[in-house]
Amino acid sequence: MTAVAVPVESGLRPAPTVLKRPEHTVEIVSDSGEGAQKCGQIFGAVSAKMGNGVWTVEIIPAEIQPPPRTAEGASGNRIRFGTGPVTNWGDETNLVIAFNEQVLLGRHLLGTMAGDAIVLLENSWATNSNPDIRAAWDKALAELSAQSYRIIEVPMEEQCLTIDENPRKGKNMFALGLLAYIYDRSLERIEDQIAYAFRKKSEEVFQRNVALMRLGVEWAAANLDFRIDVPTHPPTEALVVMNGNEALGMGALASGMELCAMYPITPATSVSHYLAEVFTKFGGILHQAEDEIAAVGVAIGASYAGKVAFTITSGPGFALKTEFIGLAVMTETPLVVMNVQRGGPSTGLPTKVEQSDLLAALFAEPGDAPRVVIAPATIEECFHSVITARQIAETFRAVVIILSDANLSTGVQPFPRPQLKKEWLAPELDLAPVKEGQRPYEWDARMGTSTRAIPGQPGGMFTVTGLSHDEGSKVAYDAGVHQHSTAMRSRKLAVLQQTLLRPALYGDQDGDLLVVGWGSTKGAIEEAVDRARAEGIRASSVHLTFLSPLQPGLKEIFSRFRKVMTVEINYSDQRGDPFITEENRRRGQLAMLLRAQTLCDVDCWTRVPGEPLRPGLIHKAIRDAALTPGGDQP
Amino acid sequence: MTSHCAILPVLDDDDREFELDDYEGVTARWCPGCGDHSVLTAVEKLLVAEQLKPEQTVFVSGIGCSSRFPHYLKTYGFHGLHGRALPVATGVKLHRPDLEVFVVMGDGDCCSIGAGHWIHAIRYNIRMVVMLLDNSIYGLTKKQTSPTTPQGFKTNTQPFGSFLPALNPLTTTLGTTNVSFVAQTAEWVPAHLYATLRAAYRHQGFAFVRILQRCPLFTQGMYDEAVRNPGMIELLVHDDGVVAPELDKIYKNRVAHDPSDLDAARRLAEDGGHIRLGLFYRNEARARYDLLRKPPKVTSSERIALLNAELDHYAV
Numbered sequence: 039m040t041a042v043a044v045p046v047e048s049g050l051r052p053a054p055t056v057l058k059r060p061e062h063t064v065e066i067v068s069d070s071g072e073g074a075q076k077c078g079q080i081f082g083a084v085s086a087k088m089g090n091g092v093w094t095v096e097i098i099p100a101e102i103q104p105p106p107r108t109a110e111g112a113s114g115n116r117i118r119f120g121t122g123p124v125t126n127w128g129d130e131t132n133l134v135i136a137f138n139e140q141v142l143l144g145r146h147l148l149g150t151m152a153g154d155a156i157v158l159l160e161n162s163w164a165t166n167s168n169p170d171i172r173a174a175w176d177k178a179l180a181e182l183s184a185q186s187y188r189i190i191e192v193p194m195e196e197q198c199l200t201i202d203e204n205p206r207k208g209k210n211m212f213a214l215g216l217l218a219y220i221y222d223r224s225l226e227r228i229e230d231q232i233a234y235a236f237r238k239k240s241e242e243v244f245q246r247n248v249a250l251m252r253l254g255v256e257w258a259a260a261n262l263d264f265r266i267d268v269p270t271h272p273p274t275e276a277l278v279v280m281n282g283n284e285a286l287g288m289g290a291l292a293s294g295m296e297l298c299a300m301y302p303i304t305p306a307t308s309v310s311h312y313l314a315e316v317f318t319k320f321g322g323i324l325h326q327a328e329d330e331i332a333a334v335g336v337a338i339g340a341s342y343a344g345k346v347a348f349t350i351t352s353g354p355g356f357a358l359k360t361e362f363i364g365l366a367v368m369t370e371t372p373l374v375v376m377n378v379q380r381g382g383p384s385t386g387l388p389t390k391v392e393q394s395d396l397l398a399a400l401f402a403e404p405g406d407a408p409r410v411v412i413a414p415a416t417i418e419e420c421f422h423s424v425i426t427a428r429q430i431a432e433t434f435r436a437v438v439i440i441l442s443d444a445n446l447s448t449g450v451q452p453f454p455r456p457q458l459k460k461e462w463l464a465p466e467l468d469l470a471p472v473k474e475g476q477r478p479y480e481w482d483a484r485m486g487t488s489t490r491a492i493p494g495q496p497g498g499m500f501t502v503t504g505l506s507h508d509e510g511s512k513v514a515y516d517a518g519v520h521q522h523s524t525a526m527r528s529r530k531l532a533v534l535q536q537t538l539l540r541p542a543l544y545g546d547q548d549g550d551l552l553v554v555g556w557g558s559t560k561g562a563i564e565e566a567v568d569r570a571r572a573e574g575i576r577a578s579s580v581h582l583t584f585l586s587p588l589q590p591g592l593k594e595i596f597s598r599f600r601k602v603m604t605v606e607i608n609y610s611d612q613r614g615d616p617f618i619t620e621e622n623r624r625r626g627q628l629a630m631l632l633r634a635q636t637l638c639d640v641d642c643w644t645r646v647p648g649e650p651l652r653p654g655l656i657h658k659a660i661r662d663a664a665l666t667p668g669g670d671q672p
Numbered sequence: 673m674t675s676h677c678a679i680l681p682v683l684d685d686d687d688r689e690f691e692l693d694d695y696e697g698v699t700a701r702w703c704p705g706c707g708d709h710s711v712l713t714a715v716e717k718l719l720v721a722e723q724l725k726p727e728q729t730v731f732v733s734g735i736g737c738s739s740r741f742p743h744y745l746k747t748y749g750f751h752g753l754h755g756r757a758l759p760v761a762t763g764v765k766l767h768r769p770d771l772e773v774f775v776v777m778g779d780g781d782c783c784s785i786g787a788g789h790w791i792h793a794i795r796y797n798i799r800m801v802v803m804l805l806d807n808s809i810y811g812l813t814k815k816q817t818s819p820t821t822p823q824g825f826k827t828n829t830q831p832f833g834s835f836l837p838a839l840n841p842l843t844t845t846l847g848t849t850n851v852s853f854v855a856q857t858a859e860w861v862p863a864h865l866y867a868t869l870r871a872a873y874r875h876q877g878f879a880f881v882r883i884l885q886r887c888p889l890f891t892q893g894m895y896d897e898a899v900r901n902p903g904m905i906e907l908l909v910h911d912d913g914v915v916a917p918e919l920d921k922i923y924k925n926r927v928a929h930d931p932s933d934l935d936a937a938r939r940l941a942e943d944g945g946h947i948r949l950g951l952f953y954r955n956e957a958r959a960r961y962d963l964l965r966k967p968p969k970v971t972s973s974e975r976i977a978l979l980n981a982e983l984d985h986y987a988v
Contacts, residue, residue: 087988234985277988284986291979296967297767320978321970323766328792332759335752335789339732339763342750343771347763365753452988458976493748493764493771496727501697501742501749504735512698513743 055264061120062221062268063128063152066213067097067145068137069106070113073210077135078115079450080231081217085117086279086452087227089270091124092117093561094281095650096448098389107163107174109144116150121269124451125416125561129654131155133220133266135213137194138163139178146182153186156264158216160209161191190262192216197257201249208250215254220266225255276455282420282446286376287312289424290348291320292456294463295374297347299325299336304388305444306352306378330355334362334375341371342502343493345464346431348374348424353382353395357402363437364403367527369502370479370490372431374424379443381648390648391444393557394608396627399439400586408528409437411586415560418453419583420446425462432464434530435490441585443607445558445650472498477510479523486529531587538584540591545571545578551664552599553579554640555606556628559651563605566656575664585631593636603641603663604629605656610644694726695719700744707859707885708738711805714866715774716745718873729772732761734786736778737812737887738805755785758793758802765798769962773800780810783819783839794848796961797878801869804841804880807887808894815890825891841882842941842952846934852877852958854937855914855951858884860899861923864907864949867916876956884947898947908940908950 064081068074075096082094097114104111118128130152136142137160145151163175182189198208211232218228229248236244280288287309290298298317300310313324327333333349340347351359356377366373379395381387399411410430414423420442427438472491478500481488488509491498500511506523508514543552544564555563560581570577578599582589596602606626611618625633626642633640643659645651695716702708719729729747733739735754742749748771752760761775782790782804793802809827810816816829819839826833845854853875857868865883872879886895898904902922908914908929929936929950937952970978 273988278983278986279988280986288979288982291975291982294972294975297763299763316978316982318967319970320975321967323965323967325762325766325965327759327762328788331756332762332789332792335756335759336763336766338752339750339760339765340767341763342760343730343764343768345767347767361753362756369750369752455983455987458979460972460976463972463975491748493730493768494727499726499746499748501731501745501751503743503751504753505751 052263054262056267057264058267058269059132060122060268061118061124061128062133062266063116063118063131064217065097065114065116065131065134065145065150066210067112067114067134067141068210069111069141070099070101070103072113072137072206074114074137074213076235077210077214077217078117080214080228080235081223082115082117082119082450083231083279084223084227085119085221086277086450088224089272090119090268091122092119092279092450092452093124093127094118094448094450095127095445098448100389107138107140107171109140109147112141112144114141119268121271126565126653127445127449127562127650129652134158135216136160137209139175139182143178143182146185151187155187157182157187157189158192158213159189160194162193162195162205164191192257197253198250201253202246208246211247211250212254212257215251215256216258218251219255219258220262220264221268222265225252273452277452278455279450279452280417281448281450282414282417282442283308283378283448284312285417285420286350286424286440286442289421291316291322292421292458292462293425293428294345295348295428296322296345296464297325297337297340298322298350299327299333299340299347300350301327301330301333301355303330303352303355305380305447306350306355306376308447309350309376309378330358331362334359334373338362338366338371338373341366341373342369344467346372346374346428348376350376350378352378352380353398354385356395356398360398360402361404363409364405364407365504366437367403367407367409368504370435370488370527371502372435373437374427374431374440375437376424376440376442378447379441381646387648389444391558391650392607392646392648393441393443393559394627394646395441396556396585396608397630399441400631406524406528408531409439409586410434410531410534410584411439411441412584413441413557413582414446415557415581415583416453417446417449417451421456428464430534434487434534436530441557443558449558467492467494469494471496478502479507479509479511479526481509481523481526483526485533486526487533488526535587535590538587538589540595541580541582541589543578543580543595546576547578548598549576549578550600551575551577551660552596552602553577553656553660554582554602554604554628554632555579556582556585559605559607562651562653562656565653566660569653569657570660570664573661575661577660577664582628585628588631588635592632593638596636596638596640601641601663601668602632602638603643603659604632605651605659606642606644607646607651608644609646610642690720690723690726692716692720695746697744697746701740702737703888705886705888706737707807707883707887708741708805710859710862710865711803711883711885712741712744714862714869717866718869719747721870722873724772728770729774730764731774731776732757732764733776734778734781735812736781736810738776738778739781741776755781756789757781758786758789761800762793762796762798765800765962766965769966775800775802777802777804778811779804779806779808779820779841780818783841783844791844791848794845794878794880795850797850797852797958798962799877799960800879801872802878802880803869804882805885806841806882807885807891808838809887809890811887811890822894840941840943843938845880846938846941846953850958851953852955853879854941854953855880856882856884857914857949858895858898858905858947860886860895861905861919861949863916863918864914867914868951871914871951875954877958877960904947906946906948908948908952910951912954913951
């Protein structure tokens, strides 16, 4: 359905060259507030709707409005789209639209641009009245021109001023028009998407934005000598396209949970932005608490009083919540915690991706506080993980932590439209009397499970406590009671583990190297494995959804590969670094866990670049690991 | 049935009459002479008098001597973390406005580690009864300075005397936006304690009651003179205040105070020569978060229809 609605003047100039590509990666970068993100979001959504596989990543500076025209201040969007499915952000950018030369320079310096990248650059700065700005332009252009990029200067401001008198406004829609022409996007779909993006604004605003977009199309048609064709495959099944945080929010709606208590923290907060708009009509409450601790406390109070509630947070907030999470484990109050990880430690990299909260999610409470940890690997899994988490929390009276990350939170990807089911929803409150003599922690000694009484149920009047307690919830410090109750809280994980499937291998069932990953790296790892296998390297991968308990069969799977290596976005010492030996080497967090759990010699390749891992780098790491001797699993 | 519960649960047996036995939990294990015993007795009396359904009643506490309170009742109870009772109570009440919620906190619990939650809970003004059992000392950890320890009082962490003047929970509460009910009473004046808790329970909003309390081990003698000499006590009296006529003969020292007068309440709450007991402030017109945040009831089928419509926005 590649609707061509773009007017191309015929006869006046030669027809543009059409470059056919299986995939392309586009970046739109501007100063904060100039709307590049909106442009990218619309372009990504329309591309997905037309039948391209899509993965988009937000480019976000650390500050809300950093000084304009700085290399660090780039704000925008990166869209990788292809004829087939796209599962990650890829390696390098093929086409960049930049609203000034400094943000472009920033992308160049970060190494995000392919050597032959096409650049569409706003050129009003070249003739700016401020001599400093003109000098900065000249200097940056000298640096950029020395590269092999194809730089095309575009008079965006001059063009936009014909429609909107504010020179800072409208360039994003003009840029959208450029992209629409270059990639032959359906203008009807783009207009629909603009209408949705500006649904809270007036008709006049919508019309102006459409006019600016069409101006971009016309300018491109009159001035560009190329177009790019990334063939689309209109989807054969119903798809939806959204980002990971929206998917988490929708998953919460589909799970029937009715209370979310949170405190704003990047990059988790946008889950609450989504819920704030819709939750009430679903019978839910979004409570913005006074702090992270209160947020999880409110969720626990609500869970205790009936249906499972949830809290959303990121690393620093998660750290604050840990004492309360321990209480939920001890009182066996079902609870769902969404941790959208960012770089750490401390406040770290608020807007950037990292997978370094795994061990905190597993262990960061006083004492032995077993809990379930799951990690969605795709936007689709973000949605479904919440439903699973709610069910597990309820079934096992357990805490379930969902580890998403900044890559998933803003990543946009189409996925099959969920067929909603009633059984996904939390059951209605049952306030029938508790059966005679039933106690609040009457653990089934085989399963570790017990039935909770909910306030309102006659006969269930007990006090739950964070102190060690017996089956009647009586505070009890006896050695036997504590041993038994700790065993029961732990046993639930073993029981849950028995219900899990062995993880599926990607690639052959045996070989030289098995790459083990978790969370948002799945697409990049599998793409890297594909490239390695195409070169004849005997590599496979396995991606873990459950981190606590771990899925069964890992030791046996590992034994079929000469080497096992985790790929993670957290820190590990590299071999050969000063002072690093096999004894003191700090390993990736999953590697540490797998070594302890399987007694296998699990190696790791990890990086913390503040950006998603690139398949090209993983590919290289796979090649290095697979082609060097050693390993040999027991 | 005098419950003020906005939504009564639909249960089969609405005519049950509850007696003291229906509310009594395990034997309290506070020290002999601890003021907590007196508060427990007053609360039990209130539960019987107001005929609260034990299964509809939740006592939430933090950590400390006083926070063992829920264990000694046969209602629902949640004994959680130091300083964190109010968020839990907020969650209970937001999800289940039909439940009767009581919060029991100590002075360190509420005014020190939990101070942030305390200030915001006042502002939320969710209907619940909040009892600050204030004995001016950390008891469970054996005599450390609390925010309400009088200046100069010797403790294990400030053996040469507490450095700073004590925090005044009344002025703090009265100075907080959206405050709606503030009273002070003392555990050694049972009639006043009971009358105050009853007024708090009947208040439509966040009812904060500071209960002055003796610790027989660690603040020995702190209130001896006040217990012996009723002249040290000044009762705030008003027809709309805490009404306990049986006290009139003993406590002659009285000041008329209209609890709707916030300025006067703030002046009276300042530390002075007397221990003032009574209702400082009440305003039932304050914004209540629990009433502002009542979502509609939505059936499963409606939910699925709504979510399908939501997915339509994101459809490819």
